[in-house]
Amino acid sequence: MAQVPLIPRAHRRAVDDDPPRIKRVTRGIFNVVCDLPAAGPLVSFALPSKEDLRSYAVCAQSTWRLMCEAFGIAPGTFLSFTLWSLWLAVAPALSVYLCHTILDVIQKTVTSGGHLDYDVSELRLLILLWVMVEASSVIIYRLQENLALKLTGLLKVSFLPRLASANLSLDVKYLRDNQQSVIHSGWSSHENIRGLDIIQCLFTRLRDTSALFLQFYTLCCIILLSDNPNIHVLVYFLLTYSTLTLLKNAIGTQGFMFFTDNEDYRRQLSLHTMIYNKGHGQPNYRHTIAKDGVGSYIADAYARTSEALGAVPETPWYLATRPHSMALYWIEAIQSFILDHPLSLLALILPSLSASSVATMAFFLYSATRLRRSVEAVGAARNTGSIQSTMRDADRLYEVLDNVHTAGLEQGSKRYPTEESSPMGMKLSFRDVTLQYGAQSGPALKSISVDINPGQLILLVGSNGSGKSSLVNLLLRVVEPSSGSILIDNVPLGDYDVESLRESMTFLSQTDTVYPLSIRENLLMGSPYASPDLEKLEAAAKAGGCLKLLQKRGDAIVDPPIIVSQSFNQGAIGQASRDYVMLRDKERNVICLSEGQKQRVVAGRMFYRAKNTDFDLLVVDEPASSMDASAERNLYSEFLNVRKEKTTIIVAHHFQPLVKQADMILCMANGKIVQRGTHDELIHDENGAYAELYNAQSAGSAE
Numbered sequence: 001m002a003q004v005p006l007i008p009r010a011h012r013r014a015v016d017d018d019p020p021r022i023k024r025v026t027r028g029i030f031n032v033v034c035d036l037p038a039a040g041p042l043v044s045f046a047l048p049s050k051e052d053l054r055s056y057a058v059c060a061q062s063t064w065r066l067m068c069e070a071f072g073i074a075p076g077t078f079l080s081f082t083l084w085s086l087w088l089a090v091a092p093a094l095s096v097y098l099c100h101t102i103l104d105v106i107q108k109t110v111t112s113g114g115h116l117d118y119d120v121s122e123l124r125l126l127i128l129l130w131v132m133v134e135a136s137s138v139i140i141y142r143l144q145e146n147l148a149l150k151l152t153g154l155l156k157v158s159f160l161p162r163l164a165s166a167n168l169s170l171d172v173k174y175l176r177d178n179q180q181s182v183i184h185s186g187w188s189s190h191e192n193i194r195g196l197d198i199i200q201c202l203f204t205r206l207r208d209t210s211a212l213f214l215q216f217y218t219l220c221c222i223i224l225l226s227d228n229p230n231i232h233v234l235v236y237f238l239l240t241y242s243t244l245t246l247l248k249n250a251i252g253t254q255g256f257m258f259f260t261d262n263e264d265y266r267r268q269l270s271l272h273t274m275i276y277n278k279g280h281g282q283p284n285y286r287h288t289i290a291k292d293g294v295g296s297y298i299a300d301a302y303a304r305t306s307e308a309l310g311a312v313p314e315t316p317w318y319l320a321t322r323p324h325s326m327a328l329y330w331i332e333a334i335q336s337f338i339l340d341h342p343l344s345l346l347a348l349i350l351p352s353l354s355a356s357s358v359a360t361m362a363f364f365l366y367s368a369t370r371l372r373r374s375v376e377a378v379g380a381a382r383n384t385g386s387i388q389s390t391m392r393d394a395d396r397l398y399e400v401l402d403n404v405h406t407a408g409l410e411q412g413s414k415r416y417p418t419e420e421s422s423p424m425g426m427k428l429s430f431r432d433v434t435l436q437y438g439a440q441s442g443p444a445l446k447s448i449s450v451d452i453n454p455g456q457l458i459l460l461v462g463s464n465g466s467g468k469s470s471l472v473n474l475l476l477r478v479v480e481p482s483s484g485s486i487l488i489d490n491v492p493l494g495d496y497d498v499e500s501l502r503e504s505m506t507f508l509s510q511t512d513t514v515y516p517l518s519i520r521e522n523l524l525m526g527s528p529y530a531s532p533d534l535e536k537l538e539a540a541a542k543a544g545g546c547l548k549l550l551q552k553r554g555d556a557i558v559d560p561p562i563i564v565s566q567s568f569n570q571g572a573i574g575q576a577s578r579d580y581v582m583l584r585d586k587e588r589n590v591i592c593l594s595e596g597q598k599q600r601v602v603a604g605r606m607f608y609r610a611k612n613t614d615f616d617l618l619v620v621d622e623p624a625s626s627m628d629a630s631a632e633r634n635l636y637s638e639f640l641n642v643r644k645e646k647t648t649i650i651v652a653h654h655f656q657p658l659v660k661q662a663d664m665i666l667c668m669a670n671g672k673i674v675q676r677g678t679h680d681e682l683i684h685d686e687n688g689a690y691a692e693l694y695n696a697q698s699a700g701s702a703e
């Protein structure tokens, strides 16, 4: 028996030369691409409103919980992160204080004619302390950035699989009623899980705000306690400087895009899309996943890729603005030390600075530089609303994880098949079933009563909108009847465990989607836990009409999710980087299928399931609407081969090839079964809806 690898081999390619109009930074598994040159708007600075504060209070509990969880996952990282934050909040004020003390001594010495009223070694010690405070701040700042990424990455490893399982355990009905998946996927705005970065966000803001506040406080104390006659200059200078810095507070404003050639990452993106897509113009996979019962397979695969990827550093802003080589990284660190703290170095070389005005101005300059950095850091947070929204996201994370199991469909514990079940398949009984989708719409099904016996082949026909799909979807419980009851083997549908019922059905519907995975894996998903078997796979593909596609492009990924893109700080993504990333994406082993080809793949998947599982009900709902006539005919004959004489319902518009085999034909119009019987019985009623549909087809094929 030939074994097929379920997961396609990694497809890697060398990174080629960049076009001249873009700049690319490679960081870890990612490439960040932006247009040149950069220019951008100013950033405004805003204090939190009362609304913001109220919202913080509401979400504080979840934030605290997330912090406790982070502490539990990585106590060392969390504590270091907290301690570094604390240090960085206090260090600027401490530096300002040390600077003032040192310069004050020097100034007094100069004004007293060179008499130093201070122990020289003590002064040297103070200077050394000052330099150490500054130097350690620069290093710790960088360490803290790395710790923040690590912490978010570790949290992600823990949260991703839990969220995936939570999302997949929700019933389609819940999703339909609530119009949402368990959590809004942040993947489309890059792969952070929204809310998980709250610790980083909160600590950074607290750090920067406290640093600013403490510096103001220290300066105020210095101003009040100092007998320096230049005090008014100091106040004037600092206020003007701070105000100017607040007004002109632009950080990098370029828009940028990402791409990566990492196959684990790309696969996880595909799986993520399958788990979280809600429709709205994108394919909605939930219906197909629920029907095929592949939720736990996807959750497992998701957990595996998540583990394989590990704690990938993925903060776009950070990635895009970081120097891209270690040498540059340290050059920038030294540069920033020299540029931002020149006086500490100067004081180290020249401990006996003279002239009082020089000492005073040096202190002005120093405290202004320090203050400028803190003001910039607070302003760079763009707007304080993002703390609020990040806290809300953290709150939503827990809301989802805590409540997900109560949100699903009401169901019983009875497993299918029961002792009464027939080896010929399910017995279905509809009793006065009515269905209305919403208060605004009219009934889609009206008083449907019908019995379908084990082993029967039922043909469900009717014009568009007559209620055929609604009727069969009731069996999957993706919609619930508004009134009436449905029994399977004389047991109400609601008494069964939904998963076991779905496992006993093989259901091909017109809304089935092709997953953004390889063609081969798409087919294998029909029965993901069966040992992969090439012969069965090819037989299924042949029955579905996609054998050539499988043989030629089995590894190609179907319609993979669009490359992750991101712009920050309102900067637009440049056209050159957009073109470049799109072009690279096209060059990958991906495939775009026509609607007819998609239907063939979906049908192939159903056949693979049918060949690998013991189903008790086969439902086929208009699976060939985009196929050509001969493919459609072949497909129907394959259905008849594969049904194993089990209860089968086929919904079809072009039903002529099936009428002779059907045990009963149900003809629907306006939500009602208007005629029922065999072909020979129904065709005689020339004015009946059935004869009309049948004759219309005959006329069509004669033409």
Ligand SMILES: Nc1ncnc2c1ncn2[C@@H]1O[C@H](COP(=O)(O)OP(=O)(O)OP(=O)(O)O)[C@@H](O)[C@H]1O
Residues within 6 Å of the ligand: 437, 438, 441, 444, 462, 463, 464, 465, 466, 467, 468, 469, 470, 471, 622
């Ligand atoms: N999810 C939904 N929400 C609201 N109304 C719906 C929904 N699905 C179907 N309907 C409505 O229910 C009615 C029956 O639709 P249904 O899809 O069951 O018909 P159908 O006979 O299968 O049609 P077709 O042959 O075109 O597939 C239609 O009026 C349709 O607009």
